[in-house]
Amino acid sequence: LSGISSILFFSFYLISNNDYFFLIFKFIFIFFLFNIFFGKVFLGDSGSYFLGIIISSLSLYNYNNNIVSAGFLACLLSYPCIEITFTIIRRLNLKSNPLKPDNKHLHNFLFDFFKTKFNDLLIANSLTGSLILIIFSLPPMFIYLLYFDKSTLSYWYVFLIQLFIYFYLYGSLSNMLLKK
Numbered sequence: 001l002s003g004i005s006s007i008l009f010f011s012f013y014l015i016s017n018n019d020y021f022f023l024i025f026k027f028i029f030i031f032f033l034f035n036i037f038f039g040k041v042f043l044g045d046s047g048s049y050f051l052g053i054i055i056s057s058l059s060l061y062n063y064n065n066n067i068v069s070a071g072f073l074a075c076l077l078s079y080p081c082i083e084i085t086f087t088i089i090r091r092l093n094l095k096s097n098p099l100k101p102d103n104k105h106l107h108n109f110l111f112d113f114f115k116t117k118f119n120d121l122l123i124a125n126s127l128t129g130s131l132i133l134i135i136f137s138l139p140p141m142f143i144y145l146l147y148f149d150k151s152t153l154s155y156w157y158v159f160l161i162q163l164f165i166y167f168y169l170y171g172s173l174s175n176m177l178l179k180k
Contacts (some may be wrong), residue, residue, distance in 0.1 A: 001043060001080075002032040003133035005051050008076055011141050015067060037158075039122045042056065070142055071155030078162040079136035083107075083168065086170075104168060107132060109173035136162055 006029040013021035028051075035041055043051070059077070060066045074081065083105055090100040107128055114124035139158045147154070 001048055001051060002028050004077070004079065004127055004137045006032050006056060007133065007137040007141055008055055008059075011072075011076060011144060012062065012068075014141075014144065015062075020044060032129075036126045039125050069152075069155065071153070071159065072144070075140040075143075075155040075159045075162065076137060078159055079106075079132055079166070082163060082166050086166075104174070106170050106173070109170065109177055112177050113173055135165055 002084075004128075006025055009021050009025035009028060012018070013025055029059050055077070059068070059073050063070060063073060087105065088098045090104070091100075105163065110128040110131060114127045115121065118124060118127075139162070140155055143152065143154050143158065
């Protein structure tokens, strides 16, 4: 979450040139780096919910004021959006409570995969967060930096690719890990 939040605030800074976005980006990015290298500090539920409400509020505000496009936001926030939507559908399909927690998320499967490969929790955690960031949040920022356009159709194409990658990884890793 800290990686996705960092990319979001940096992207908002690039688009708006608002120094507050850059300040928030710096704080969250330092937290992200500290977590990647040391893994000793966690956002927890309160930090996650706080960032979630800030991100959703700013995203809606920026969309409603034509500062960013829906495609840009869909692409930038693809991982949490796909994950929560798929989780609710999966749980309803299995006739289980969609509000009860489980460990059947892509990030859990990635973590378990890296944990078995490297036998190190910090490496597994860092690789999981970094891979999710690279696949699901960096592409829209790079598209913006290449085209300086926040409404290009390219964002929707990348979102579809991200959706495909999500389901491919989820299916592959869940099958592999459940067979063990």
